[in-house]
Amino acid sequence: MSRWSAIVGYSLVGAATQLVWLNFAGVTTVAATHYGVSETAIGWLAQVFPLLYVVLSIPCGLLLDRWFRPALLAGAVLTTLGALVRLGAHFAWLLAGQLIASVAQPLVLNAVTGITGRYLSEKDRPTGIALGTASIFAGMVLAFLLSAVFPTAGSLHTMLVVTAAFCVVATVLLAVALRHPGHHAPAVAAVPQAIFAALRTSWADPLIRRLCLLAVFPFGVFVALSTFAQPLLEPAGVTSTTASVILLLNVIAGVIGSALIPIWAARHHAESPYLLVSLATTALCCVLLAFAPSTWLALITITLIGLLLLPALPIVLELVERRSGDAEGTAAGLIWLSGNLGGLLAATAVGLLVNHPRPAFLLLAVLPLIALPGAHTLRHRLATPTR
Structure with missing residues (x-):
């Protein structure tokens, strides 16, 4: 039996990661002026995400294979924590929040196949993966729309508050949906040999x-x-x-x-x-x-x-x-x-x-x-x- 509530919760958190990532894509110049930094510095708020993803993608995938629910929830919580930290008044808080959220992103995005494998029947998994991935792109759209709705320096803080609220709601809904372990939850010993065996098996x-x-x-x-x-x-x-x-x-x-x-x-x-x-x-x-x-x-x-x-x-x-x-x-x-x-x-x-x-x-x-x-x-x- 498929549990679509888990897919809904995951989709919202997936969208939240992209929203935090691209919040400033449409307001780079305004944000640079508001925080008293260069446009290049604002650009790095987005660039840290793919850079850290390259470093953390495989370790996060290994964590998800061994401790799926705790690892995914940790990603959701870190995304929310990063969004909340960004509410500080100075650029340093903004950068710290982005770094926290960028660590969370691979824990969330790498879980798109795991969430469907554990909570959907086999016939529903292609649909679940399609919807989960589409929600990630939808988060990008939401980021562009928010920057259009809040385009001025005076509205930047409001944009960040709306983003943080979205992250909180998404994390809560995912936590509620993941109360059950799902019908496919492999119980493999969490030892280094078993963990890295997953990497060897995949790459082989x-x-x-x-x-x-x-x-x-x-x-x-x-x-x-x-x-x-x-x-x-x-x-x-x-x-x-x-x-x-x-x-x-x-x-x-x-x-x-x-x-x-x-x-x-x-x-x-x-x-x-x-x-x-x-x-x-x-x-x-x-x-x-x-x-x-x-x-x-x-x-x-x-x-x-x-x-x-x-x-x-x-x-x-x-x-x-x-x-x-x-x-x-x-x-x-x-x-x-x-x-x-x-x-x-x-x-x-x-x-x-x-x-x-x-x-x-x-x-x-x-x-x-x-x-x-x-x-x-x-x-x-x-x-x-x-x-």
Whole structure:
């Protein structure tokens, strides 16, 4: 029997992590003036999240495999604690709160496969993973909306209070939902040998290694495009306000796609064909932006990229859950680690080309093309026995 209340609680906490992460994405200049620091310092409030994720992803995945409920609840509590610490009046409090919440993020995001495996029946797990992942992207949308509702220096504190309240409610609801251990709660001895056996088992699976490699490219394109779309499109006459709207539509389309497309792909065993179409379409969109950038083309192509590319994450995570057995937290951690690493590398490379839009967009077109052979051979890997 499926316990959907656990998925609801998890989804709210997942959204909360992204809300805390991106609170200042739309008000960077205002926040810098308000706190008396540089815009670069405000930017680091977001950058600490992927940086720490790369370091903590695997350890957090191991913790989730051994002590799932305590580890997930610790992630929720730390997210809330970070949001509350940020209510202090000085930038130091803000940075401290972000660091606390960034430690919590891998404990929460790596749990998306574990929560479905423990609280949903097998037939409902693709839906649970799709909804859990979509809620993560929905948290990004909520962050952009809050920065639009509270755009001034005088309203920044109110924005932080609203965020903290959301985190508190989400954590309470998750704690209530996790009172029961779930119907699939592996009881494995929590000794170092057993813990690291989960990592060895996950990495030994050739399908999981292939999925890790595939995760690098969708993440990389999405992070780089989200970070640098505005300056790359500015020479084509796209204003910063319009670019913000385009990026918001990109994430909204990704939320919708992530909630619906992975369920369809799982039911029709169409994961590999879908990934091929998604990657090829993304490459084509980036080529069009390289040679014929305009406001309307950017609106259409970047929204289409969000709709088709972001669902690749829940599809990959569902395949990992299906494959990894009791090591799903570690395996999911490997996927998130690969994706965040791909995002950092792609964003760095595109950042070096930010004053040269055509080469930058062509680089973004090449990345998904590199992944096409792996997506094509994925169907043969999926034919091999799973757990």
